[in-house]
Every structure is written in C-alpha cells, then in structure tokens.
Amino acid sequence: MPEPEFFTDADALAAAIPDNVKLAIFKDSGVPMEAARALIRRRAKGLHLVTIPTAGMIADMLIGSGCVDIVETAGVSLGEFGPAREFANAVKAGQVKIMDSTCPAIYSGIQAGEKGIPFMPMRGLIGSDILRSRDDYTVIDNPLSRDDPIVALPAIRPDISLIHVPLADRFGNLWIGRQSELKIMAHASIRTFVTAEKIVDTNIMEDEKLAAASISSLYVSGVALAERGAWPLDMPGHYTIDRNNVEEYARVSGSGDGFQAWIANNIFAKPVAAE
C-alpha cells in the first residue's frame, strides 16, 4: 500500500480529490468544513455526494456552489437552523439527481462495502416510495426462511471519504474519538482524505487508549492539518458551534444573490476562523 501523503493545507488536499468521484461525508462532528470550502475554491465538479447517512450545511453549500451532480442521502437539513434551501432548490430544478434513502440503508450499504460483499439485507423500506424510486434496491426472499421478503441494498464503495478528525499522527494513523462510523467509511472507501485539528509525532497505535478509537494508516491516502477545520460547526472537546455564522448561512442560502455573496465572502475570501 502507498504511504499516506501529507499536504500543506486543506486546499492542497482538495486539489488531490478529482472531479466526478463518489465522495462520502459524515453527518456529525467533525464535519470537514474547511476541506469542503477548499473543494468549492477549486471549483470541484460532478461529485456524487454520499451523505453518511445525512448532512447539513456542508452538503447544502457544495450543492449550491455547483460541485455536485448526484446526492445520495437519507436527508439534508440545517436542523434547528432550518431547511437546506440550496439542496431543495437544486433537486426541484433537476440540477442534481437525488437518490433518496433512509439512514440505516446507507449505513448497511457502507457496511457491505467494508466487508467487500455485494449487498446487505435490511428490514423496513417495503411499501415506501423510497424503495420504488431506487432501481438498485431489490426485494428478495429470505433464503433461510419462507414468505419473508427483505430488501437487498447494494454495497456502497465511495471513491473517497472526506473526514475531519481531532488527531492524526505523522504516520497517517487517525484518532476518531467516539465517531465509530468514520471507521466504517474509511474501510469501505477506496481512498480516505483527512483534515486534522492536530498532527503529532508520536504513534497513535502505540497508545492503548487512543488506538481503541482509531483508523489505521492502511486506509488513509491523504492528511492535511486544518486547525478549526470544522468551523463554523462544532468539534467536541475543541470548540462549539458558531451559531451566528450558521444562522447567517440559513438566512441567505436559497436566495440566489445572497447565497453567492455569502460564498464569495466566506469561502473565496478565505477568512481566518474566529477564535
């Protein structure tokens, strides 16, 4: 396996992520916001965005900036801050192709991807228009029983998972804290690109406590330091959400010119994250 490559910053990392790839992002902290801003700055195109299993502001701003052709998701919302208007507008206008799903179906898909098996069976979904809208979801008979229909979900193998972690080491090992789903993503993805709050010289895998919640460098292709890399969203143990910034985004997104101005000021002007 090639050694993980270390990049000078998130922009250099984003430059190594090609257009037109299937890119997976995780719903919870740390959301790789600085890396997403870097993708927008380099005007990434044609992404097939897979949200694990949902997403908020990061997906909305990538879609609004024209980086995304396909969005595969169980839901896109700004949560308590309101609806994801760039997402909704792009779906309504047919500017992005939507692949609607439900949270555990996406988890099941990446778990199949992680195991290298073709599909995962899952309860639920039968009778929903979600199932009817997905040609790739198939109802099969439980082979171990009788009269028991169950949905087979194809494995999800993202070309790239893009994640933000609290800690990486100089060997490319990652400490992910309690976000164990990041591990499934890295295992299922062909390559994983990472921004980290901090990069240390010691080996994470030599520390029993850290190693218990880690991703091995085996799965890591690229690492860049990005302090406050989840800003304006939160990073538990490091910083809380910048509510003013997210509220401002919720206000202007979906408004055309207002959104474009926000992108220009907040992403292309490359502001220094407020302390």
Added chain:
Amino acid sequence: MITCKPEELMISAISDLLDDVGHIAVGVLSPIPGSAALLARARNGARVSIIGSSVPEFRTDGGVDLFDAAGQGRIDAFFLSGGQIDGAANINLTGIGDYPEMDVRWSGAFGSAYLYFQIPKVILFRDEHSRRTLVDKVDFISAPGVSETSVYRPGGPYALVTPLCVMMFDRLAARFTLKSIHPGHSLEEIRDQTGFDFDCPDQVPETVTPDDETLSHIRGDVARAIANPYPAFAKEMFGV
C-alpha cells in the same frame, strides 16, 4: 383549570401515551416529543436516548448502534412527523408534487422508512393540524403506515398528537380514531381541519391537562434537559 401553554399540553398528552414504556428514543427535530419522553422519564423512570444530545445518559453510541438496537427490539417507543400525514398513517418527509423534481422538496426520510417498521409504539406528532398537513393521501410515502401481513413488522403507528387532539391508530383497520379533544377545541373544528376520514366514538373526552406536579417537571428538569440538543426551543418555551 390550570393554565398551560399549548406545547405543554402536547408534551403532557404524548407523555400520557408512554406510561408503560421502558426505552424511548427521540430523533432529530423533535423538541416537543423529546420533552414528552423526558417527562415520562421523570414520572415513570423510562430510559431516554436522544439523537444529537451530548449528555452521556441520553446519547447513543452513534447512528449504527441506534438502528441496530431498534432492529433487536431494544427500543419501545419513537416519534415521527411529516410534512404530510394521511389517514392510513403514511408519512411524507420527502416533498409535494411529482417525484423527483417536486414542487416542494423537504429534507428526506431520515430513519423513518426503517424505524416505523421496527419500533412497537411510534407516536406521530404534528405541530400544525390542518388540511395541508393531515391529508387524504400523501404525495410520497417516505414510510408506510401499514404493511402486508407477509412483511416483517413488529412496529408501527400507535397514536397521532396535534395541537387540537389525540387520535389512536388501528393497524388492522388502517384508520385513526379520535381519542380526546384538547380544551377549547371541538369535534367540528377537527373535522373541518382534517383532510382524512377518521372514526369517532359518540362521546369524546377532553384531553387531560397537566397537573401541578407534571407542569413543575416540564418547566424544571425537562426544560433543562431538552436544552441539549434544543437550546433555541428551551429558551423560547421555558426561558432556560
């Protein structure tokens, strides 16, 4: 009569449906059901897991863990809502119009298309009771209310709570029955504001209002606990 906010009445009414429940999970965008779950915890000792909470006793071990727990039958009650809910308890979290380029597009199904099948007592909650939200047939079935008998389904809809009333759902008949009407509202108003047909007994009682002890729970420990993960709701509703 004790004066309470309409939201406090809904919290109390939902909690009254959770008397015998051991483990309640709360999803995203659910401050009122979340408060009801916390009230059930204060009154009956129910265990509560809240998606998005960072409080150790309420948080789950991540999303995979929550869905696996539901699959194993370790979660007894949950809440779902919808931009549209119809008379057969189908819910629509996806949008209005012809899919996929719909006239109105909402967030998406989240975990509903799975949890609705797995969790025995799913309480539907909607903060707007109108013909716009409670429709004859949903435009898009994000999660179906009932399933054919061959489909494995230990879970499903149990009740619907709105600002006007409480309805119970009969899974065999695939119909709602009016259970109680909130004080200040009438059967005529409910019929007028509901887009689907429902059953109604001859006498419909008034929804029980929260007593002093219940209100002190709602405004005290429940309010403090729901502030994480719903700080804006807790501040507006309870001033905490």
